Amino acid sequence: MWKTSIVAVLLGTSLLAHAQQRPPQVVQWELQVLRDGQQIDAFDGTTTVGQARTDTHHKVVQHNVGCKDQPAGSIDLARTLTVSPLQADGNEITLSIDAQETFEDDAARQTDTGCKLPPQPRKVSASHPGLKMASGQWTSWTIVDKNPVLVYRVRASLTNGSNAAN
Template identity: 85%
Template sequence: MWKTSILAVLLGTSLLANAQQGPAQQVVQWQLQVMRDGQQIDSFDGTTTVGQARTDTHHKVVQHNVGCKDQPGGSLDLTRTLTVSPLQADANEVTLSIEAQETFEEDGAQQTDTGCKLPPQPRQVSASHPGLKVAAGQWASWTIVDKNPNLVYRVKASLANTATSAN
């Protein structure tokens, strides 16, 4: 009788462990293009499991000639940090949460009262999209800044072919 009880416990434990594993996690493959005034200036891509997040930061250090003698001025680190998190995904549509922090230069050169060059001023923008819906294999657009400059994120996403994540 005790052998039957042990067998029942082992069988029950095995069934419970299999039930807790549940279905395989959905994995989303995505691309994000950063468009400034209609020109692509940066891109991000990744493969992320639904319910997880991926954060990437890109840096671009710039330096301008400034002053009346047109001498090199101090450098500025223009950063772009994105956090992309797939919320839902199926064969037809992916819903992504996107958080963005950008530091970029304003359009147009500035001058002092005497006509000496000033560097473009840095501008910082934070934006959040709680649920951008992207039709599988199609590009969706999200405007971050309307003008001076026009900054748009183009996003493409679909279910990945594999069940592993490169998060």
């Protein structure tokens, strides 16, 4: 009899603990990279709250340089983003975003004699520890404010499975 009671208590405790566990919240997000108002890249993903996702996009460019306008060495313009949902509910999403950008300056350069030089690569690192947005609505974060203007447009929402749990 007492064995049956212990089994019943253990089974009841197990069921109660299982009933109280919430399924993980999963956020679907999109990020557009805008340079001087034009979209130049895009990222998207589905990430569980408390986890992070890192993606890198590469664009290799080569320029003609010198007075003879000859091809020069190539430059890898890499963009790496780490996106981590910190909080999410049906109304608001908070993302942590870390970015490392390599892009070219807008200014065309020349030697003293007027021969073309390649644009200089520029590296920028930015971090937003808690970008808040209304669920499903676009919000903007300016990374570089001039020469060029570089803006991230971001939107996020809970996935259907997460919405059903809330």
